[in-house]
Amino acid sequence: MAEKSGGCARPTGARVGEASPSKENNQPQSMIEEEIFMTAKVGNKAPDFTAPAYYKGEFTEIKLSDYLGKWVLLCFYPGDFTFV
Amino acid sequence: MGVEVISVSVDSQFVHKMWNDHELSKMVNKDIPFPMVADGAGNVGKVYGVYDEDAGVELRGRFIIDPDGVIQAMEVLTPPVGRNIEETIRQTQAFQHVRATKGSEACPSGWKPGKKTLKPGPALVGNVWKEWTPNNDL
Numbered sequence: 001m002a003e004k005s006g007g008c009a010r011p012t013g014a015r016v017g018e019a020s021p022s023k024e025n026n027q028p029q030s031m032i033e034e035e036i037f038m039t040a041k042v043g044n045k046a047p048d049f050t051a052p053a054y055y056k057g058e059f060t061e062i063k064l065s066d067y068l069g070k071w072v073l074l075c076f077y078p079g080d081f082t083f084v
Numbered sequence: 085m086g087v088e089v090i091s092v093s094v095d096s097q098f099v100h101k102m103w104n105d106h107e108l109s110k111m112v113n114k115d116i117p118f119p120m121v122a123d124g125a126g127n128v129g130k131v132y133g134v135y136d137e138d139a140g141v142e143l144r145g146r147f148i149i150d151p152d153g154v155i156q157a158m159e160v161l162t163p164p165v166g167r168n169i170e171e172t173i174r175q176t177q178a179f180q181h182v183r184a185t186k187g188s189e190a191c192p193s194g195w196k197p198g199k200k201t202l203k204p205g206p207a208l209v210g211n212v213w214k215e216w217t218p219n220n221d222l
Binding site: 075 | 085086087088089090091092093094095096097098099100101102103104107115116117118119120121122123124125127128129130131132133134139141142143144145146147148149150151152153154155156157158163164165166167172176180
């Protein structure tokens with residue numbers, strides 16, 4: 001996993017293939033919403049994403065599809081320094 | 085077991101470092117051995133259905149993803165109650181067993197490695213009671 005420079009220009013994650021906001025986007029609104037609200041379901045492919053991460057002393061970037069061929073346990077939680 | 089863990093919250097990677105350094109590493113006497121992902125805008129949590137818009141945080145969502153990238157199991161808890169890692173391990177072992185048998189075996193309720201599996205097919209219809217009951221420890 002390559003170390004990323006400690007910049008702060010891209011502070012969050014994003015779904016891979018997510019369209020960047022564009023004023024010239026002339027897709028019907030309903031199609032855009034459908035794309036955004038597609039959620040994960042068992043039996044379906046896990047939505048791919050890239051996001052910055054901290055791993056063993058380094059700032060890096062995680063891309064879920066890099067883990068194809070391996071079992072993955074993906075865990076969300078409310079926040080660092082919370083109690084449970 | 086060969087499972088890669090990834091954790092995600094809305095905290096930045098910088099806060100993840102501080103949490104690792106100041107608290108978590110003291111609980112386990114080493115650095116956290118998996119990547120801690122920063123999802124400040126909740127974009128990842130939204131597509132997984134675990135982002136709480138009102139609170140601006142992510143719920144306790146847990147997804148078991150197989151080597152083909154398919155979600156085999158998911159569990160979502162509200163913040164005040166923690167998960168049971170034993171159950172996550174049990175489910176993962178069961179899905180790994182099913183995959184290893186190419187789906188020819190199924191794991192009944194409460195299955196653990198070494199316990200009896202079921203082989204779905206015409207001969208099993210109506211005969212599961214001979215193979216498995218809720219109380220036996222086959």
